[in-house]
Amino acid sequence: MNVRTLLVSLLMLCPIQGWAQGFAGLGGSAEGFDIPQAGYAFDFPKDHGPHPGFRIEWWYLTANLTDDKGRDYGIQWTLFRSALKPFEAEGWQSPQIWMGHAAATTPTGHFFAERLSRGGIGQAGVTAQPFEAWIDEWRMAGADMDTLTLTANGNDFGYELSLAAQGPLVFHGDAGYSVKSADGQASFYYSQPFYSVQGVLQLRDGDVQVTGQGWLDREWSSQPLAADQSGWDWFSLSFDDGDKLMAFRLRGGRGDFTSATWINSDGSTEAIPNGSIRLTPLSSDEVAGREVPTQWRVLLADRDIDVEVSAQTPDAWMGTRFEYWEGPVTVTGSHDGVGYLEMTGY
Amino acid sequence: MLVTIDRVQKTYPGGRPVLRDVSLTLDHGQTLALTGESGSGKSTLLNLAAALDSFDGGEITLNGTPLSPLDDAGRASLRRRQVSLVFQQFNLIPSLTVAQNLSFHARLAGAEDARWSAHLTERLGLSELLDRYPESLSGGQQQRVAIGRAMAARPKLLLADEPTGNLDETASANVLDLMLSLVAETGAALLLVTHSQQIAARLDRQVKLSGGRIQ
């Protein structure tokens, strides 16, 4: 048992033995915590805020950006909430732990930072109306979810971006009830994939003005992985014609579980059931001492999608307390586009 | 009689007898040379006569005092008062000066005589050496100091064990002359151990020991 695994569980709420049961303890049991139920009626703006009765929750924003010279960049801004116990309390007694991850990926490098905080003392948290999600000086805030400003800093990068939603929220799975395994583990999952983004990246070599598109994921649950699932590969792809695709594969001892959402440019969606989408690694790179697939084939026969998804910067490793790969990708093949790829459990 | 040695026997622990039934007398003023091979027992006989060691049988009488009843302290006391000794080497006390060495025995015996001492110093030619330490003297000078120390107490008996054994011929003759003339002058008796016939011939009597017996 090493430090990292402990810290993973420290963050991701469940006992240390969780490691054996799934990545970051997401496969742990859910005693005392609320369980997502199908047919839930979302209540906005309240549901933009935290749900302390659920074990884990995130506000996960990624953006594909370009500068005036056409170079590709990516940024990530994530706030995780993880509850050691299913309630909130004032001061140091709060069992809610918050973790922020921020990253900037350039054509030549990948920079990231991590923040940790406890709830209850005001160092980190989320309010729904007006919307603010923060940890330390990192903020994602706005009058509502449609117009947001976004900041984060590390010791070698920072960004200040403004986001404007160009479309509606979209709901994954069965109207936001997203099944994660054949056994029925599920989460609440909705996105805002239509942000237009502009702002400045502060990099070592100076500030870079960028524009592009952003994608916010909101997800909460208490036990999203099955006991045998060890990691996932998650894609958010934006095709040049305005359509979008969210797809993930949960790797498990009893076989993979896939799920996807087809998002039309007008925001209408179609849920794609387990087994319909094929996500196949084509080649891998050695990143941080591991073999990580950085080139994929995504095949969705129903929509005539057959594309190659390639990492823009294979080195986009998040060397945070629990480690994973997260970076911008380029899409070529039957459709062209950009997107983000997240891979855990490698 | 000054010294009477009567059937003396001596055996060192774990060894063969060194002296077997040795008898000998020495009168006042007499000089006697003890000769013999190496290991014949002649030095042992001298040491016994000097009350330096105890013996196993027989008796030695020194100026009327029988030695056999004496213990270590008794023998030491007798040595202090009755006997003067000159050995082949290491006669002198290294930590004392020549002057201190010269007077040491006489002062121990309580028989210090300043005028006699001055005379002795003169006779032995030691006037220049009084403040020196023994280690800085030649062999002949050392032996002259030893003779001076021995004679300072005007002993009745002088015992000498190869006193010239470490000296060259000239120094040897010089030391022997001095000793014999001082003995004659004070009327002391002399018992001298030597392996040299030449030296023995200059004394009144010669006795030869062989294998622990008188021949």
Next chain:
Amino acid sequence: MTLAIVQALLSHWRAHWLQLATLLIGIALATGLWSAVQAINAEARASYARANAQLALGQFDELRDPSGPIPLGRYIELRRAGWQVAAVLEGPYRISGRTLRVMGVDMVAYPTLPAMTETEQSATPPDPADVLTAPGRLLASAELAPLLRNQDNLPPVLVTSALPPDLILTDIGVAEDLLNQQGMVSRLIVLPNQPRNLPPLPQIAPELVRVSTSSQIDTAQLTDSFHLNLSAFGLLSFAVGLFIVNGTVGLAFAQRRGMIRTLRALGVPMQRLVWLILTELTLLALIGGIMGLILGFFLAGALLPDVAATLRGLYGAPVTGQLTLQLQWILAGVAMAVLGTLAASGHALWRLARMPLLAGPGVQTWQGNIKARGLAAVVGISMILGGALAYLSVGGLIAGFLLLAGLLTGAALVLPTLLSGALTALSRTATGPVAQWVWADMRAQLPGLSLALMALLLALAANVGVSTMVSSFRLTFVGWLDQRLTSELYLTAQDEDQGREITNWLHPQVVAILPIRNVELSHKTGPLFLYGVVDDPVYRQHWPLISSTPNVWDNVVAGEAVLINEQLARRANLWPGDDLTLTPVHILPIAGVYSDYGNPTGQAIVSMEQLDLIAPGTEARRFGIRLAPENASGMAQALRDRFDLPPRAVVQQAAMKAQSLAVFEKTFVVTSALNVLTLGVAGFAILTSLLTLWTQRLPQIAPVWALGLNRAQLARLELLRSVLLAVLTACLALPLGLVLAWVLLAVINVQAFGWRLPMFLFPWDWLWLALLTLLAALIAAALPALRMLRLPPADLLRVFANER
């Protein structure tokens, strides 16, 4: 050929096994004492380093509020401005009469706290949910754990080897409850890896002061002097042990001369002989060194608990009482043994190598000795002067020790000349021939004995010096305790409310109630504890001022002046008339300096009103209560009963004094133990020297014996000589010891601890030491004397015959 030579050389030891034993014991003693001290030092240093690393103390800058605790809101503001800081709440916590320190860290903000990660890496790592949520977990050393587990109201305990004794590490949420300080933070650790665009501190929290690592109190630095002290003792013991080696090797070589001459006559080259003997010595040194390491390990194990107690008592330095074996220590010990042995044998070997093939049994010449002695004396005097010069010109602790080293080595080198002079003078008074011979003979023996006598001189001087220092310190300390502990009872309430309740209840019944309130500030020389006092005759009469201005108390109680302790005065060079900067806006003139033994930190006293101005809201939980001494016991019990106070919350003056003295006594246990050991080693050195001289004694004694001194007389004279030399040495050691004591009290103490002590003289101790020395000399000379007594006349007679 080599094998044959080795056989011949080794045959010597078969015949002289006692000599072999002595040699090995000498090496073992030297190595053992030295290694023991090294092990103790290494262990203590490792403890500091460990503690500092585990607690991340002294590694990162800190933010503090000079006026007191930091509200939680400030912490959040700093974090939300980007400052990566971790909150720490700490304070004392008393359990069963022991004062422990609780350190509560925001374990979420600083989860990589090394002590925590170490616990996490253990076989049964804690569940983070347990650590971070109620009731939480306490981390403590194995030694402390049982005590904590016996308390009903405490969270479960996790044992970790990473923590110093007397410290409880926990999450800040738990500490808040234990210390009853909700919403407060003691200090903020500035974590590494700060983000870019950080706003400056004054913009967010102007009242906070950034304390850089260098000005934080550093235990290692604080205790350096203590360890230097121990090292000096270890080195002294090592030197004294080498005297034994020197003596024995000298003897063995002298006795083997005949054999070596024979070997050379048989055609063995000298070079090969020297190499073989060097190899032999190295092997012996290895064996003796390993014996010494074993000895040292156990010795250190025996002494370490007391050293740990000392360091904790004196400096609050975290040292565990357990010893771990380190490879580095073993290698250093063996190297010291080998180098020391070769150094101690060098002279003998050199003489052997230069011995002419046909030389007689060398008796050292007088002239050579006198010349060597004169040279030693000149070198010795230069060393004394050099040490003094170093101290006068450079100053500081290291120079203080240079002064000590110069003084001791110099005095040792001058010793033979002084002894020789004394013996010459004494020999003039001799009347009888025997007396004259005894003095002369002692002088003749001096060169052979001088090394052993130097060892004795050093051991005695160290003894006198150190015991004078300790006793002076003790006397001063007891007097100071009497002055300082003036209240009959000392009370600690559970909180301020209870404090008020108790004082209200007490007021009609007692003479006075003296609140004790303090706050930790920081001065540029280190932490500064500021105390408030109310005006009371007891302070005016008894407070141990060592320097003051007129009307000192009037000025202090009027809030116009401050008193500081001697440590702060010396460290910051501030004396009555100077100004003390308590905070940037509170600067007060210094009215007096008081002695404050046993406290490493700076301290200042102002009036209670002034304290409230400087640091509003310091807790009022502790009180001194003055009442008729005969009522103290009854009142203590009455207080405990009425207010349901634990026994330790009400302490009587007498108990407090006893406790303080107990700590003090422990402090010097090690010093006295090393003292006695050093003296023992010196006695052993005399014995070996006398045995070495034995072969050279016969030509000295035989003529005297032949001229009419019996063996019993000679044996008595042998004893007398040894005792006389020891007494003479002791007489010279006394003034040296007193000078040493003065240096320790007036130079080393001031530099090391920050206080100067008056020096008291203890003639009865000297007498006792003199008797001990006589005994040691008698025991050392007993064996040679016994040999003398039993020596067969034939052996003496052999001197005169030409057999050599």
